[in-house]
Amino acid sequence: MKSNVKWQYNETVQVGTDYQDTSNVQAYDEQMAKFRDFKKESTDIINAICLEREHSLLEIGTGTGNFAIEAARYCNNVYAIDVSSTMIAYAKQKAQAMGIxxxxxxxxxFLSYEHNGPSLDMIVSNLALHHLPDFWKMIALKRIYQLLKNGGTFYLGDVIFSFPIEEYNHKIDNWIDTMKEKMGINFAKEAEMHIKDEFSTFDWVIEEMLHKSGFKFDIRHKDDFFAVYYCKKN
Known part of the structure; x- marks a missing residue:
């Protein structure tokens, strides 16, 4: 897809924290570490996709590069993309400092990446797809399918809603209250912003999109607000 199409969704427009701001990017790892174990997350994903030395891997939405850097210890080639130029510069410096x-x-x-090289063995997207409205999620998934070699693996983890729609008021209020109790008022505000302004969707929507894209998939985890899908290109 050409990036100059006038009606294409603009992925660089961000909601909430401005990750083009260097100070916010520098604080990202410290803030996220309060409730995320990056090392364990990365290891769990690497084990789940059975990443090996000969594989090539693309991470979509790399952020500060934590997963990409860890994955690079296990395989030959990693491509790590993000819409924030500041995030990319920071991640690159981090990798260089670690000798990666x-x-x-x-x-x-998702919509602008053009891959120069052979088809990919693995693609990973963790907590990124929700930045796209549903129409563009479908376009993104079709593009991911096309980037993979036959038999290739796509790992998708994201905020995805699987509670009964009749319970949405109660479920969302409880989720935000839990964020506030466990991680503080700032994270509760982030959760409110996510619900209000971002594009997380229902499990049945995502699962139909994966099916329509051509993937066979297993559900590796699902709760009211998060799901993980392990997908294979037929």
């Missing part, structure tokens, strides 16, 4: 040289950090997103 087999990651290509590229400013791009």
């Amino acid at each position: 040289s087999n990651v290509a950090f590229i400013q791009a997103g």
Whole structure:
């Protein structure tokens, strides 16, 4: 897809925290570490997709590069993309400081990335797809399918709603209250912003999209607000 199409969704427009701001990017790892174990997350994903030395991997929405850097220890080639140029610059510096040289950090997103090279073995997207409205999620998933080699693996983890729609008021209020209790008022405000302004959707919507894209998939985890799908290209 050409990036100059006038009606294409603009992935660089961000909601909430401005990750083009260097100070926010620098604080990202410290803030996220309050409730996320990056090392364990990365190891769990690597084990789930059975990443091996000969594989090539693309991460969409790399942020500060935590997963991409860890994955680079297990395989030959990692491509790590993000729509924030500041995030990409920060992740690149982090990798260099750690002596990691087999990651290509590229400013791009689901809709704009153009892969130069053989089809990919693995694609990982963790907590990124919700930035796209549903129409563009479907376009993104079709593009991911096309980027993979036959038999390739797509790992998708995201905020996805699986509670009964009749319970949405109660479920969302409880979720935000839990965020406030466990992680503080700032994270509760982030959760409110996510519900109000971002594009997380229902499990049945995502699952139909995966099916329509051509994937066979297993549900590896699902609760009211988060799901993980392990997908294979037929």
